[in-house]
Amino acid sequence: MFSTxxxxxxxxRQRRPRRRQVFGLLALLLxxxxxxxxxxxxLTSVPRPEGGNLASIVAIEHGEQVTxxxxxxxxxxxxxxxxxxxxxxxxxxxxxxGETGANLFDGLSQQEASFxxxxxxxxxxxxxxxxxxxxxxxxxxxxLLVSTDAxxxxxxxxxxxxxxxxxxxxxxxxxxxxxxxxRILKSADDRLFITDSRRIxxxxxxxxxAIEAESWRRLSIEGIDFDSTARTTQLxxxxxxxxxxxxxxxxxxxxxxxxxxxxxRRAKGATEWVLTSSLLTVDRHLLEAPGTSxxxxxxxxxxxxxxxxxxxxxxxxxxxxxxxxxxxxxxxxLAASEEPAGHILLLGSHDGGIWRSVDGGAAWQEVHLRDxxxxxxxxxxxxxxxxxxxxxxGGSGVLTSRDRGxxxxxxxxxxxxxxxxxxxxxxxxxxxxxxxxGLFRLTGEPRAGHWDRLHARATSALYVHPDNMRIxxxxxxxxxxxxxxxxxxxxxxxxxxxxxxTVLFQPAQLQSSRLPASAIVDIRPRPASQQMFAWSHxxxxxxxxxxxxxxRRMKLSEALTTALQGQVITNFATDQDQRLFVVSRSMDHxxxxxxxxxxxxxxxxxxxxxxxxxxxxxxxxVERELHHLPEVLFMVHGSRxxxxxxxxxxxxxxxxxWQKGHIAAFGLFDEQAIxxxxxxxxxxxxxxxxxxxxxxxxxxxxxxxxxxQRFRQERVLDVVSHERYIYLSDVDFVFVGTLPxxxxxxxxxxxxxxxxxxxxxxxxxSFAFLRQR
Numbered sequence: 001m002f003s004t005x006x007x008x009x010x011x012x013r014q015r016r017p018r019r020r021q022v023f024g025l026l027a028l029l030l031x032x033x034x035x036x037x038x039x040x041x042x043l044t045s046v047p048r049p050e051g052g053n054l055a056s057i058v059a060i061e062h063g064e065q066v067t068x069x070x071x072x073x074x075x076x077x078x079x080x081x082x083x084x085x086x087x088x089x090x091x092x093x094x095x096x097x098g099e100t101g102a103n104l105f106d107g108l109s110q111q112e113a114s115f116x117x118x119x120x121x122x123x124x125x126x127x128x129x130x131x132x133x134x135x136x137x138x139x140x141x142x143x144l145l146v147s148t149d150a151x152x153x154x155x156x157x158x159x160x161x162x163x164x165x166x167x168x169x170x171x172x173x174x175x176x177x178x179x180x181x182x183r184i185l186k187s188a189d190d191r192l193f194i195t196d197s198r199r200i201x202x203x204x205x206x207x208x209x210a211i212e213a214e215s216w217r218r219l220s221i222e223g224i225d226f227d228s229t230a231r232t233t234q235l236x237x238x239x240x241x242x243x244x245x246x247x248x249x250x251x252x253x254x255x256x257x258x259x260x261x262x263x264x265r266r267a268k269g270a271t272e273w274v275l276t277s278s279l280l281t282v283d284r285h286l287l288e289a290p291g292t293s294x295x296x297x298x299x300x301x302x303x304x305x306x307x308x309x310x311x312x313x314x315x316x317x318x319x320x321x322x323x324x325x326x327x328x329x330x331x332x333x334l335a336a337s338e339e340p341a342g343h344i345l346l347l348g349s350h351d352g353g354i355w356r357s358v359d360g361g362a363a364w365q366e367v368h369l370r371d372x373x374x375x376x377x378x379x380x381x382x383x384x385x386x387x388x389x390x391x392x393x394g395g396s397g398v399l400t401s402r403d404r405g406x407x408x409x410x411x412x413x414x415x416x417x418x419x420x421x422x423x424x425x426x427x428x429x430x431x432x433x434x435x436x437x438g439l440f441r442l443t444g445e446p447r448a449g450h451w452d453r454l455h456a457r458a459t460s461a462l463y464v465h466p467d468n469m470r471i472x473x474x475x476x477x478x479x480x481x482x483x484x485x486x487x488x489x490x491x492x493x494x495x496x497x498x499x500x501x502t503v504l505f506q507p508a509q510l511q512s513s514r515l516p517a518s519a520i521v522d523i524r525p526r527p528a529s530q531q532m533f534a535w536s537h538x539x540x541x542x543x544x545x546x547x548x549x550x551x552r553r554m555k556l557s558e559a560l561t562t563a564l565q566g567q568v569i570t571n572f573a574t575d576q577d578q579r580l581f582v583v584s585r586s587m588d589h590x591x592x593x594x595x596x597x598x599x600x601x602x603x604x605x606x607x608x609x610x611x612x613x614x615x616x617x618x619x620x621x622v623e624r625e626l627h628h629l630p631e632v633l634f635m636v637h638g639s640r641x642x643x644x645x646x647x648x649x650x651x652x653x654x655x656x657x658w659q660k661g662h663i664a665a666f667g668l669f670d671e672q673a674i675x676x677x678x679x680x681x682x683x684x685x686x687x688x689x690x691x692x693x694x695x696x697x698x699x700x701x702x703x704x705x706x707x708x709q710r711f712r713q714e715r716v717l718d719v720v721s722h723e724r725y726i727y728l729s730d731v732d733f734v735f736v737g738t739l740p741x742x743x744x745x746x747x748x749x750x751x752x753x754x755x756x757x758x759x760x761x762x763x764x765x766s767f768a769f770l771r772q773r
Contacts, residue, residue: 029217039687041701043728043735047449051397051410051437052417056122057390059381060130060150066383067150069130070392071122072417075755076151081386085414086398094145094156117183118284118298118379124186129208131157131192133182141462142182144194146208157208159227160201163194188288194623197343198226201253223272224256237262241286249293253310255283263297265310284328289343290335294360296345298331302508303347303361318363327351332380334389336404346405348377358406359718368408371396373458373476374516394456395476412437420729421510422564422718424462425557425669427469429487429722434459439473439481446725446736448537455481455489460515461534463523470653472548474520479716482548494534494542496550503561505535505569507598508621509717515733516750524574525603533580541602560605567594568757573622573633581633581648583620591622593637595648608648611637624647625668634673641675643692655692657684657700664716665728672698676716676728678714683716685726685737703728703737 053071059081061067066081067079077086126130130147132154145154163182170386185193192203198221205215222390226237240255251266261281264273277673285298297304297317303316327350333660341360350355350370355364366375368391375395382389388413391399397412410439418435426432431442433451439459440451459481460472474494482490507521517538525532531542532550542553564584570593571583578601585593595609611620623637633644635651639659642651661679668674673691677684683703718729724739 003433020207030710039699039701040704041726041737041739042704043705043706043737044447045199046442046446046727046734047436047734048418048420048734049433049440049451049453049544050412050415050417050418051395051435051439053393053394053419053436054392054397054413054417056379056380057381057392057398058123058125058130059383059388059390060125060128061383061385062128062150065387066388068381068390068398069123069151070287070398070415070417072415075417077417078150079414079416081388086412087414090154091151092153093155094143102713121183121185124164124184126186126192131184131186133184138596144182144184155209157211157212158215160194160218160297161213161595162218163196163199163201163216168356181186182424184349185242188246188290191244191536193242194242195239195242196757200239200242202244206281216327220271221254221273223274224254226256228258240283242411243286243288243295246288246293248291248372249288249295251310253286253295255286257282260298263313277313279313285331287331287333289333289341289345289360292342294341294343296331296333298328300327303328303331303345305361307360318658323715327376329376330379334382334404344404346380346389349379350376351376352376352393352396354391354399354405354408367406368399371477372479373436375458375476380394390598390606390666397437418732420734421513421731422462423727424464424471425720425722426464426471431722431725431727432462432464432471433729434462436476437481439471446727454483457481460510460519461521461523463525465525468547470548471534472523474523474534476517476519478516478520478539480520480523480534480548482549490549492544492549492551494536500561501563503540503556503567503569504538506537508570509729509731511570522572524572526574527576533572533574535569541572555604556603557602565605571620571622573624575624575631575633575647579647581622583622585620595620597648609651621666623666623668634666634668634691636663636675639663639667639677641691642674647690652694654688654694654698656686658686665719667721668720669721672720672721674721674726676703678716678717699739701737701739705735726754 002737021548034445039386052072054072057068057070059066059068061744068079068081070077076089076091078089079454080087080543099283126147128149134143134145135301144157144159146157147154183195185195191478192362194201194216200219200221201216201227202219203211203215204217205211223436229236231505237256237258240257240261243253247428252266252498254264254273256264260278261283262275263279265276266273281299283297283299283302286295288295290506295306295310304313305609306313328347329350332346333343336342337360339358341358345361346354352375353366354368354377356367357364375392375393378394379392380389387404389401391408393399397410397415397417399408402410418437420433420435422434424432425436426441431446432554433440433442436458438456441454442450443451443452456475458480459473460476463472469485473481475481478494480492480494503523510521515537519537521537522535523532529662530547532548534542536542540556542551543554544551567584567586569582570585573581575581578599580598582596582605583593585594592610594607596605597608598605601710623634624632631645631647633648635642635644639662640653641656641658641663642653658675660679661677663675663677665676666673671690673688675686675688677686684700686700689698716728716730717735720727726737
C-alpha cells in the first residue's frame with residue numbers, strides 16, 4: 001500500500017508541469033485571440049492608360065532599323081519605326097547616380113523655368129548614339145551620358161576640365177545642379193557641343209567610349225562682353241544658342257540675351273565675334289534649313305529668318321493663328337527639293353497645333369488643330385529614308401505622319417506616360433481616373449489595368465454626384481464634361497477667357513503639377529440643392545444653378561483678394577444655407593494656414609480658424625461628404641485629424657496612431673474614413689467607422705509597396721476605396737491593394753483588457769487547482 005501511494009504521488013508530480021503547460025498554452029491562445037493583430041497590405045502598380053506627357057522624341061538608325069525613343073518620367077520607351085507597340089526599357093544608369101538619376105526631367109525643368117529652352121533638346125543623337133545631360137536633383141551635379149543601344153544603358157562621359165571643376169565647386173549661393181546650366185547641342189553634320197551660360201566646348205573625339213576631359217576644345221568668345229549687367233534686370237549677359245559654320249554658310253552665329261537678344265557673327269577663320277543685330281525677343285532655337293544657307297530663329301511669339309549673312313532678320317508671321325498667337329515650342333526643317341523654298345518647315349505650339357510651310361514661312365497651313373486643353377507639341381523626330389515624322393506632346397503621347405507633315409495620327413499603343421490628376425469612385429464603384437490623356441474607367445481585374453476612355457479631354461478634377469450618379473470632370477481648358485448614367489454627354493465651357501485672378505488655387509493633390517490657368521481643379525455641389533461650384537486654377541470660382549448644365553464666373557470679393565495677397569488657396573468646401581469654406585496658405589510656410597467662411601454665397605468672407613504649419617510640408621485640407629450630416633466638417637493637417645459640428649468654429653481631434661506620423665491622404669467612403677499616414681518607419685492605412693462620432697478604428701495595415709516604387713511612398717496624394725480594393729495615387733503611379741476578409745476583431749483597448757483579465761483568471765484557477773492537489 002505504501003508503494004501504491006508513493007507511485008500516485010510521483011504520477012501527480014509528473015502531471016503538474018503538464019498542467020502548467022496546458023494553462024500557459026490556454027493563456028497564450030487567449031492573448032493571441034484577443035489582441036490586435038499587425039496586418040500588412042500588399043500594393044501592386046496598376047498599369048496606366050495609354051498616351052501622356054513626353055518631353056522629347058528622337059529617331060536612331062542602327063543599320064536598316066530605325067528605333068524611336070521617348071523619355072517619359074523615370075522611364076524610357078522604345079519602338080521600331082514601322083511595327084509593334086512601345087516597350088518600356090529597363091534603363092541601367094552609371095554607378096553613383098542612384099535611383100533618382102533616372103529622372104531626366106529635373107535638369108530639364110530647371111532649364112525651361114530659367115532660360116526658356118525647348119524640351120526637345122533633352123536627347124541629342126549622333127549617328128547611332130543617344131546623348132543626354134541628366135541632373136538627378138536640383139542640388140546634384142549634372143552628368144553627361146551617352147547610350148549606344150538606343151537608351152537601354154548609359155555611360156558617363158567626361159566633361160571638360162574647367163566645367164567639371166565648376167560642377168564640383170559651385171558658388172556658395174548656388175546648389176551644385178545650378179552651377180552651369182549645361183546644354184548639349186548638335187550641328188547638321190553631327191558635331192557635338194556643350195554650352196553653359198557663357199562658354200562653348202566642341203567634342204573632337206569620334207569614339208564615344210574614349211572621351212576624356214582633353215577631348216573637349218573650348219571655343220573662343222573674344223569680342224563678347226559677358227560681364228556687363230543689363231540695365232533693366234541688372235543680370236549679366238547669358239549665352240543662348242550656337243550655330244557652327246558649314247560649307248554653304250561660312251560663318252558662325254551665336255545669340256546672347258541681355259536687355260535684348262544680341263546676335264553675333266564670326267566669319268570662318270576670324271578670331272573675334274561681331275555684333276550684327278538685336279531683337280526684342282528670347283530665342284528658343286537656332287537652326288538652318290538642310291543644304292542651304294537659310295537660318296531660322298525660333299522665338300515664343302514668332303519665327304525669324306535670315307537668308308544672307310546673318311545680319312538681317314525678317315519676322316515670319318504664321319497666318320491663321322487667330323487673335324491670340326500661340327506660344328511656339330518647337331521648329332524643325334526637312335529637305336524637300338520639290339518645294340519652292342527647297343525645304344519644309346514644321347512649327348509646333350504650346351496649344352498642340354502644328355503648322356506647315358513650304359515657302360520659307362511666307363504662308364502657313366494648319367495641319368494639326370489646336371488642342372482645347374493646351375497639350376503642347378514638345379518635339380519632332382524625322383527619318384528621311386522612311387519618310388516618317390513623329391511629334392511628341394505634353395499630354396497626348398506621340399503623333400506620327402507618313403505624308404511629310406500633312407496629316408497626323410496618334411501612335412500610343414503600349415505607351416503608358418499619363419499623369420493622374422484626380423481619382424474618384426464611379427457610379428458602380430469602379431475607379432475613375434482623370435489624366436492628361438483623358439478620363440478613364442478601370443474595368444475587370446484592377447491589376448490588369450484594363451481602361452475604357454470615357455472622353456479625351458485632359459481631366460484635372462472629378463466629382464461623382466451621389467444623388468443622380470452623374471460624373472463631372474473638369475478639364476485643362478476650363479470646360480466641364482458631364483456624363484449621365486444613360487450614356488449622354490454634355491459639355492459646358494465653364495471658365496470663360498478673361499483676366500487672370502490674382503489668387504492662385506493649387507489643391508494639395510496638385511501642388512507639384514504645372515497646370516494651365518483655366519484648368520478646373522475642384523468641383524463641389526451644395527447639399528440638397530441644384531447649385532454647384534467649380535474652381536479654376538487661376539481664373540477664379542464658378543457657379544451653376546441648374547445642376548451643372550451651365551456655369552457663370554463668380555468674382556472674388558475685393559476684401560478677400562486683398563487679404564489673400566501672397567497666399568494660395570488650397571481647399572474649397574460647400575455647406576447648406578449659402579455657406580462656403582476656403583482654405584488659404586501663405587507662400588511662407590512658417591505662416592499659419594487660415595480657414596475662411598462665407599455665410600452669403602461668397603459676397604463676404606471671415607477668417608474663423610488659424611492652423612500653424614508643421615516642420616513638414618503639410619497643407620491643410622477641409623472635407624465634407626454628402627452622406628454625412630451637413631454640419632460635419634473634417635480637417636486634416638500634418639498629423640492631426642479632426643471634425644467640427646459648428647461650421648468650423650471649433651474642432652475635436654480624433655486620437656489615433658496616425659498622430660505619430662504625417663497624414664498623406666484622407667478620404668470618406670460609406671460612413672468610413674480612410675487615413676494614409678507616413679509613420680516613422682513605414683506607411684500605414686487606417687479605416688475608421690463614423691469618425692464624426694469618434695467611431696472605432698476598424699483596422700489598420702502596414703503598406704507593402706512594390707519593390708521598385710519604395711522610394712516614392714512619401715508622395716501619396718489621393719485615396720479611393722471600393723469594396724475590398726484600396727487605390728492610392730501620386731500623380732505618376734496608381735497602386736491597388738486588396739483588403740483581407742473581415743474577421744471579428746476587438747478594438748485594441750478591449751483586447752488588452754480581456755487579455756489581462758483572462759491571464760489573471762487562469763493564473764488564479766491554476767493556483768487553486770494545485771493547492772487542492
